[in-house]
Amino acid sequence: MKAIYILLLAAVFNLFFTACNTTPSNKEVTETKASAEATAPDMGQAGVSDDVSQKDIVKIAIGSKDHTTLVAALKQAEYVNDLSNAGPFTVFAPTNDAFGKLPAGTVDNLMKTENKATLQGILEYHVAVGVYRQDMLQEGQTIGMANGDNITVSIKDGKMMIIWQCQCHCHHTCDKWYHLCNRSGPVATGQIAPDKTRRSQPLSAHGYS
């Protein structure tokens, strides 16, 4: 019996001395394993590969020939990922035509690196977090915009206007509502239809009504 205990004792010592004396490897994890497929981890949600879902606002704008200036501005302001988010957003999206009516050189100036914060502020004043359709709005209603300022809804003679009231050069009104939708099936209002008179166009990623 004694022999058995000593053996057991030896085994226990062996086990734990071995365990204690073994120095854990200090080898650094210096390489990552290449997997069969990979997402694009640095791109954010704008980099999600998805040809099935309805397009988000960014993808709609990218697909619109009337919004190339806006898309360039969103990229310059680094808002592409934010607007690829689940939102929901309503973007009162200035068309190329609207940008073109600004004083000469305004857009070029805003696109300069040193004016990025100003550009961000202007773009944020055109983005509301939420889905806003005309049928949801009432006279005098305010909509809080992403920059912290409000826009105001005005209904005169049955015609709805949106009033921006900032102190900057973007002060303007909008009386044209278009909902940009790419899905099939019923939509609230029309597909994108170039209209040279409009200044802004709400891009909304909301769904059926």
Next chain:
Amino acid sequence: MIKRYLFLLITVILAVGLNSCKPKGVQSAVSGDSAVKAYVAPGHYDEFYNFVSGGFSGQMSVYGLPSGRLFRVIPVFSVDPEKGYGFSEETKPMLNTSHGFVPWDDLHHPALSVSNGIHDGRWAFGNANNTPRIARIDLKTFRTAEIIEIPNSGGNHSSPFITENSEYVVAGTRFSIPMGDKTDVPINTYKENFRGTVSFIAIDPASGGLKIAFQIMLPGVNFDLARAGKGKSHGWFFFSCYNSERANTLLEVNASQKDKDFIMAVNWKKAEEYLKAGKGMKKNVRYAHNVYSEITHTATSTIENEVTVLDPKDCPDMVYFMPCPKSPHGCDTDPTGEYIVGSGKLAAVIPVFSFTKIQEAIAAKTFEGDYEGIPVLKYDAVLHGEVKKPGLGPLHTEFDDKGNAYTSFFVSSEIVKWRVSDLQVLDRVPTYYSIGHLCVPGGPTKKPWGKYVIAYNKITKDRYLPTGPELTQSAQLYSIDGDKMKLLLDFPTIGEPHYAEAIPAELLTKNSTKIYKIEENKNSYVAAGEKNARVERNGNNIHVYMTSIRSHFTPDNIEGVKIGDNVYFHVTNLEQDWDVPHGFAVKGANNAELLIMPGETQTLLWKPDRVGVFPMYCTDFCSALHQEMQGYIRISPAGANVPLSFSTGAKAAQ
């Protein structure tokens, strides 16, 4: 005194050792590059999907390998309030059986569909061990698409193993039971009255639809596990059997009397011939067959009344028994289909049978006798050889692509690698603790993907931070690239994992469904657009055709509902955007939530029990204004005159 002193000393050493050295001991068991091999960088994908049985959770879980990350728990045989599975009107029929609605079961074994013996990535099957059923999971949606109940079965353990071209999944009863007209019998008349069956469930090659093709009526043994033949043994199926003693009590002792039980070999091609020749007997039974439609987003349950049964007495050369030592559990065929490995739980050897020798023995009628009229082949005549002294308590065997086998040992808590050709043991690694099943990616197929073996353990003890008496389950990942198995990763699993299969990720990722198209939604209560949202009364039944979209319900104010009404919330998720489900819950409902995928309609039944105004809200964080996604339903007394009304965005009363 010496004994006591030694005992004390050992106790002290153990205590000190466990307290002070365990972390280092654990680290010493893994080599320096293990972390790199199991590491999947943020944003990168795993190489394999691992489909792991959820055991007594009744579900099937999906992990990534080599990371061990849990991606999804697929509800199969148990209700899942998180997903509304078994709670929504659409999914309740999935859990219908001949016993009515059964909210729980015990899923032991996944089987992935194969074409020509190789994973094809279409379906996963799972067995219900308690109330005998087989489920089919669609690997495009990772959802349970079909459940079929197995009649004439006392517990579906030997299931749902699959044939080389997914012709059949099988269902062998663990418990033999009295069947037919005479079922009210004394339990101790087991030998006289109890019978076993194995069922062959045909899989429709296009739709995956299940149909019980035939059952084979067999002596009253316990069927444990099974594998299809493949390659040269295609057309055969092998089932391990224990309790050839046919004991009905204290099986722990009474079913371990004989030196050998059986592996049963079934020539299912022959069975098909007998079936075609009209040898089958139609038997009157009752079983449920439940199918979920991705078009109506609704399950239907049909009660079927007939199966065709083949009796080996009328069908010679269809079934044979092979002696196998000591209560065989695992029964696994190698990638060539030539070798069948039996693992007797109590055996000191692993017998490996040769399909070629089985055929020769059958041709030469090398029988040692018969068992209840079924020929028993001579052990030595069908044996390729035995793995000698491999370990204690062999259970299951998987294979790699280099001619090696990996057998799990419960008692000695290890995986043993051995060569199939010469039966030599090559390597062994400990598992933590007491392994049950194990998995090599593609291990049961003609084309093992190799690379890893995963241990699914029965005992966890001190592997992770303690969580009281009930612990998570434990799995370990080992690399099998080299000559020696190397521990890479320890990861917890939902419980209890039994068998698992792993499949290369690229076979599934390209087919994965992102959304359901709203245009294709044919649910009877769909509201395909807010203009179709409405509330209708039909007697005491209120049907709310509700829509959800970021970030509101339509309607979100409902009045005119009364005590005594049954309120059906039919909620259609109008989103067409990947990973934007909406949820739905209403205060006080004796029910779960709904979790509605984009383009889908699901229905919650609520029977209001008191007067008042009840909030309802979206339960799945869907958007920046998720917290605004809410509404109210007013419940008035029975007989009240409040008219039925509904709205969204209506102005407040002046």
